[in-house]
Amino acid sequence: xxxxAPTIHCCAQSFVEIDPKELPLACPRPAGGVWNGHPRxxxxxxxxxxxxxxxxxxxxxxxxxxxxxxxxx
Numbered sequence: 699x700x701x702x703a704p705t706i707h708c709c710a711q712s713f714v715e716i717d718p719k720e721l722p723l724a725c726p727r728p729a730g731g732v733w734n735g736h737p738r739x740x741x742x743x744x745x746x747x748x749x750x751x752x753x754x755x756x757x758x759x760x761x762x763x764x765x766x767x768x769x770x771x
Contacts, residue, residue, distance in 0.1 A: 713757040716743065718765060723758060725751040 716723055723741045736753035743749040747764040750757050 713748075713759050715761050716758050717761050723749065725754065725756055725758070 714727075721744065723743050724738050725741060726735050726738065736751075739751065739753060741749035741751060741758060743758055743760050744765045747760045748758060
């Protein structure tokens with residue numbers, strides 16, 4: 699029996715949590731193992747705190763919620 703953790707592909711879980719340091723967000727993600735599963739698409743997640751890929755349906759959730767815009771900018 700293997701003790702290796704299972705590989706999570708872009709569509710194998712209900713959502714993927716994204717750290718703000720990982721922006722800009724593109725799907726599929728290079729570390730996902732299926733980086734060539736569909737055309738690469740950049741997703742706008744900053745304002746709402748979540749985005750769904752139009753190709754594979756993966757839901758991405760931004761850790762900490764929507765980014766706060768600076769006042770006066």
